[in-house]
Amino acid sequence: MTQSATPAYRRLSVEERRTQLLAAALSLFAHHAPEDVSLDDVAEAAGVSRPLVYRYFPGGKQQLYEAALGSAAEQLNQCFDEPNETSALSRLSRVLDRYLEFVDQHDTGFAALLQGGSVVETKRTTSIVDGVRRSAAEHIYQHMEVSEPGAPLRMTVRMWIAAVEAASLIWLDNDKQPPPAELRDWLVEQFVAVLKVTAGRDPQTAALVATLAADAPVPSA
């Protein structure tokens, strides 16, 4: 322990300390693969001792990772909220902007998490990721004002979400090219294009595509 009075040693409430440790962990896990982050790194980043980290997270690195992932998932869920002021496709664009910003800010950790095979990956981490996917789909139905999506529309939305995830990973691999705004437009156009394909097979999706077209000019596929 050093003698320097770091701000981290201010007397924090239990909740504040927990939040501070989580923030330190999240920022490390965002930019490093989980196997490259140690509890010592977290303690150092938070400016506290290793035993203090253990006091808050007795499950050690695995528990910290899951907690950090949970907190990242919450941030991501908040990205999906968007006031109903504009057209559905503009809302989708704005959500994608924030999503891509999240991917940009959590690049290494995001890639490690989705690429799988990590030592810290468990049924629990997988279910947090699945929760985000489900939440993304539900937000899309809300933005599209579809209250009871049928199987074809559900499948189309979930396929598009999988495609967006893949695009995010490739984007990180490609040094974040194309620029986010270009990628976002491309993804929105793909969404409209696949909806149109499904519209040929499903009346509910056909009605949705008609609404979107009336709402805002639909990019031609």
Next chain:
Amino acid sequence: MTQSATPAYRRLSVEERRTQLLAAALSLFAHHAPEDVSLDDVAEAAGVSRPLVYRYFPGGKQQLYEAALGSAAEQLNQCFDEPNETSALSRLSRVLDRYLEFVDQHDTGFAALLQGGSVVETKRTTSIVDGVRRSAAEHIYQHMEVSEPGAPLRMTVRMWIAAVEAASLIWLDNDKQPPPAELRDWLVEQFVAVLKVTAGRDPQTAALVATLAADAPVPSA
């Protein structure tokens, strides 16, 4: 060991025995989550003793799982081959037919593998799965007769492959509905639709879409 002379106790060559054990393991891992398959199950399915399984696979269940996965990956890679006799989109349809048959025949194991968080999932299993994805993409470029796909086309193809994977998992969840032939046509149409979106941004993809349209009637998006 029982007295009944099961065919499995024929004198097999080392290679034959290994193949037989792998086939037994693959058929178990295809229809059960990896955590529900034991070495005893594999021994019983192959009609041999547990020590014999260990003699061939000293790494136990993990080694058997990885070997079974490698053999499934090889089968899947073979699905992607298709003689260049018909149009590119007909070839893609036939490849998808075989792929969906594979998914159908390996349902539980396929879902467990791709849903992640399994105890047997490691960097090695992940890299086998990634190898299949890469091979699928390479086969698509070949079928489309594109020898040097640029970034936009690569991204489009890999996004579509991710969407197809997602569709396969949802299809298994939905009691394999819609029927495979319908799902296959839907997926091919989506492929053409997303290619058309990329064509608006990338001359190479635009040229490919024109070739596909000349080659066979392109379903309207």
